[in-house]
Amino acid sequence: MPYTPPPELAALTLAELAEAVAARRLPPVEQWTPDREGDSLMRIAADGTWYHDGGPITRPAMVRAFSGLLLREADGRHYLVTPHEKLAIAVEDAAFIATDMDVRHDEAGRPVLAFRLNTDDVVLAGPDHPLRVAGTADTPAFYLGVRHSTEARLNRSTYGQLIDHALAVSGPETLAPETLAVESGGMRFPLLPGT
Structure with missing residues (x-):
């Protein structure tokens, strides 16, 4: 099913904005402690473009899915976390x-x-x-x-x-x-x- 972006911010009430925040069901990455660590071969450029193995990820739904798995540790390094893996991801500025x-x-x-x-x-x-x-x-x-x-x-x-x-x-x-x-x-x- 294709991803449909939400309406513009100006068109939403505060209650609708709060509902949009709540509707984004995110995995509990902070609760997962995977045994396996590695490198995702991914990078987020300073302009927000996501790359995998040197090429840009062009599907917005993929970027949105990966972004739900992101966390940043106290040392500033970013990771994509699943129940089974913790993979480093290079972030040039902000995720x-x-x-x-x-x-x-x-x-x-x-x-x-x-x-x-x-x-x-x-x-x-x-x-x-x-x-x-x-x-x-x-x-x-x-x-x-x-x-x-x-x-x-x-x-x-x-x-x-x-x-x-x-x-x-x-x-x-x-x-x-x-x-x-x-x-x-x-x-x-x-x-x-x-x-």
Whole structure:
């Protein structure tokens, strides 16, 4: 059966976004302790393209399936995990790319930032999915926690959406760069590296 991508973020309510998150049934990779380890011969490029044995994986459904098996260990290395194998996968930057962002509000009126990933996953920023900024003030890099310690790097248009939102809620005429921040899921996330 062919994979059908979900509708655009802007077309979904917060309840529908939460339902999309819950509907993505993921295997319990963090509970598996396979005996066999090896190399997957796979790589995720900085632009989010997945490769196997040097060639790109062109089927989105395959990438989506493999992405559900990913975890990152404390030393920063990524693995594809099944009940029987733990295979190393090279990741040049982040395992995912955030390709879109939209703002919703919960029942209490608090903002919730929803991100669409290159795997069509939806991630709601908050305590379990924090935003972090790396790099320098001149060339920042924005990341979103996804699952099992993996992250998504926000692509250029998505971090543009994030900064536009931060400026809209903060008031650009009185904003000092070191105070630039957004809120989501009850948490505040600074948007300047090192803050």
